[in-house]
Amino acid sequence: MSILVDGNTKVICQGITGNAGTFHTLGCREYGTQMVGGVTPGKGGQNVEGIPVFDTVEEAVGKTGADATMIFVPPPFTADAIMEAVDAGIKVIAAITEGVPVLDMVRVYEKVRASGSVLIGPNCPGLITPGACKMGIMPGYIHNPGKVGVMSRSGTLTYEAVWQTSNLGLGQSTCVGLGGDPIVGTSFIDLLARYEEDEQTEAILMIGEIGGSAEEEAAAFAKANVTKPVAAFIAGRTAPPGKRMGHAGAIISGGKGTAEEKVAALEEAGIVVAPTPAEMGDAVVKAIAKK
Amino acid sequence: MKIHEYQGKELFRQAGVPVLEGIVATTPEEAVAAYEKLGGVIAVVKSQIHAGGRGKGTVLDNPNQNGVVVCKNADEVQATAAGLLGKTLVTIQTGPEGKTVNRVFVEAGCDIARELYLGIVLDRxxxxxxxxxxxxxxxxxxxxxxxxxxxxFKEHFDPAIGLEGFQVRKLCKKLGISGAAAKAASRFMPAICRFFVDYDCSLTEINPLVITGDDQMIALDAKITFDGNALFRHKELLELRDLSEEEPSEVRASESGLSYVKLEGNIGCLVNGAGLALSTMDIIKYHGGQPANFLDVGGGANATQVTEAFRILLSDPKCKGVLVNIFGGIARCTTIADALIQASQTVGFSVPLVVRLEGTEVEEGRKMLADSDVDIISATDINDAAKKIVAAVG
Known part of the structure; x- marks a missing residue:
């Protein structure tokens, strides 16, 4: 098995007729994902290389039986697109869009959490169960079906981690990019619980970065609830305080959210922390050996 | 995006958040005229820079000149404005290089009974x-x-509802505010929370918030940061941006859609993705080097952006070498390779260049670089890349 998505998942793309939406919808289909449709208001009835376009998510779900969506609509409309997917009963929502106003996410966050739908992102690469379902913008070929659950707040750094685990012959169960914004739909803790339950996942690799306290909370949760080996890496050990480095979340403020604090919390929870980004795969091997 | 105190207070005034009368001045003469207009009794002359700690901060070559001064006559206003305008103010938030004071805000005085702190942020x-x-x-x-x-004391609020009456009462109780002052708080606190939401702020801070002798609640300061992602619905705020307060190379980068932060080291970094960029800085430092910057060219990097990124990196005189670390997802390695080749023709590389490419269309990208006459040191992975650039800059 895997978590969240598998070979049976039927995916639509909200914003399918935009450049990025079209490009990645076709990329996902080529990977083997069941791309059953797309939504662009006002363009219902058209198709994108044979994939039908609908005016509303409700209609798309009714006609195709879709249970997952990836969202590529522009930032001003992203929160609304998320709520439309929730309203239509979509189970897994990956919001790829970067630059969503944070208060928009405050407004939808609790409604999504209360709905039973799972939101990944925004500002994320999406998620992939190698060999079965890719819904996002990650390069497919670096992944191999296998045993490591990879979760991350970063995009390209996730690819780096995946590539290392593939090269070590470990492969991945499901890889999830949580997103780099201050408010995202799914946390490390949510996924730790899912990976712990998942039979295919034998080890977990968590990639965090400076800012916030998500990694510390995950460490405490893992210590109490996770029996599987966990490895981690924290990006930004050398970043100076008070400077925002790309991600809206990646900022050390008031002395909180430093890499040192995070590494200490993770190690205290028995998690193997990679000292450099070149050793993320090795850290997983070490974590497995340690158990 | 940050704005100045005087701009923030004007927005406060429009939003029904009480502030004192004040006038901005760019010359000592204007400052004196402002003082006279405000009644000519007591006024506070405050330097306007995008950093806190101004009251205790001092002018670079004049430690007796503080950034905020209470003045009781026109001569003092004149002397203070002359001592601040055009000078460099160093505070705990500016770093040792300080910031140039281009404006002062001359504000009426008031009878302060108590000084409080009030701030609104997003709690992740x-x-x-x-x-x-x-x-x-x-x-x-x-x-x-x-x-x-x-x-x-903290109270969370729902942006759709705002701060509720009972929350104000709880805060007043804890802060020891009662009577007429509590009534003032019941107007002030919900208004400032509404302001935070209406303008899509990521920070609204008032330090100090004062209660006057006659029980009014007044914002004596205004430190505001707006969520850059929400500026599309507040176009009027863009006029308040003061580019002179920002690092020129960072402004240039943001105009090209690049995320750039200048640092103190000598190894320029060009990376796609914020997390990978942070990690690249980390591993350079791990191998004994010092990154000159953080630079994320973003997901959809094109040739123009990469060329501009090189211009920015190479315009830093401290930059003695550049590390390119690309893991192509949306960005294809061929695009990056093409951009590197174009950049070498238009910008020219005067320092060693280490390139690590991986991801979408990597083979084609590597071949393009190998077939070109661009002088690069190629690296196989992130570790190899970091070692090579540290060795190359010595």
Whole structure:
């Protein structure tokens, strides 16, 4: 098995007729994902290389039986697109869009959490169960079906981690990019619980970065609830305080959210922390050996 | 995006948040005229820079000149404005290089009975905005948070509803505010929370918030940061941006859609993705080097952006070598390779260049670079790349 998505998942793309939406919808289909449709208001009835376009998510779900969506609509409309997917009963929502106003996410966050739908992102690469379902913008070929659950707040750094685990012959169960914004739909803790339950996942690799306290909370949760080996890496050990480095979340403020604090919390929870980004795969091997 | 105190107070005034009368001045003469217009009794002359700690901050070559001064006559206003305008003010938040004071804000005085602290930020843990108030106004709130966190009182609020009446009463009780002052708080606190939401702020901070002798509540300061992602619905705020307060190379980068932060080292970094960029800095330092910058060319990097990125990196005289670390997802390695080749023709590389490419269309990208006459040191992975650039800059 895997978590969240598998070979049976039927995916639509909200914003399918935009450049990025079209490009990645076709990329996902080529990977083997069941791309059953797309939504662009006002363009219902058209198709994108044979994939039908609908005016509303409700209609798309009714006609195709879709249970997952990836969202590529522009930032001003992203929160609304998320709520439309929730309203239509979509189970897994990956919001790829970067630059969503944070208060928009405050407004939808609790409604999504209360709905039973799972939101990944925004500002994320999406998620992939190698060999079965890719819904996002990650390069497919670096992944191999296998045993490591990879979760991350970063995009390209996730690819780096995946590539290392593939090269070590470990492969991945499901890889999830949580997103780099201050408010995202799914946390490390949510996924730790899912990976712990998942039979295919034998080890977990968590990639965090400076800012916030998500990694510390995950460490405490893992210590109490996770029996599987966990490895981690924290990006930004050398970043100076008070400077925002790309991600809206990646900022050390008031002395909180430093890499040192995070590494200490993770190690205290028995998690193997990679000292450099070149050793993320090795850290997983070490974590497995340690158990 | 940050704005100046005088701009923030004008927005406060429009939003029904009480502030004192004040006039901005760019010359000592204007400052004196402002003082006279405000009644000519007592006024505070405040330097306008995008950094806190101005009251205790001092002018670079004149340690007797503070950034905020209470003046009781026109001569003092004249002398203070002359001592600040055009000078460099160093505060705990500016770094040792300080910031140039281009404007002063001349503000009427008031009868201060109590000084409080009030700030609104987004609390990531609860995914809601939170109003923080403290009895310890006028001092560094970071210090209060560190030493006496029990003196900071918090109330989360729903942006759609705002701060509710009972929340104001709870805060007033804890802050020891009653009677007419509590009534003032019942107007002030919801208004400032509404302001935070209406303008899509990521920070609204008032330190100090004062209660006057006649029980009014007034914002004596206004430190505001807007969520850059929400500026599309506040176009009027863009006019308030003061580019002279920002690092020129960072402004240039943001105009090209690049995320760039200047640092002190000598190894320029060009990376796609924020997390990978942070990690690249980390591994350079791990191998004994010092990154000159953080630079994320973003997902959809094109040739123009990469060329501009090289221009920015190479315009830093401290840059003695450049590390390119690309893991192509949306960005294809061929695009990056093409951009590198174009950049070498238009910008020219005067320093060693280490390139690590991986991801979408990597083979084609590597071949393009190998077939070109661009002088690069190629690396197989992130570790190899970091070692090679550290060795190359010596």
């Amino acid at each position: 843990a609860s995914s809601k905005p939170v109003l923080m108030a403290s009895t310890e106004g006028g001092v560094e709130i970071e210090k209060v948070a560190e030493e006496t966190p029990e003196l900071i």
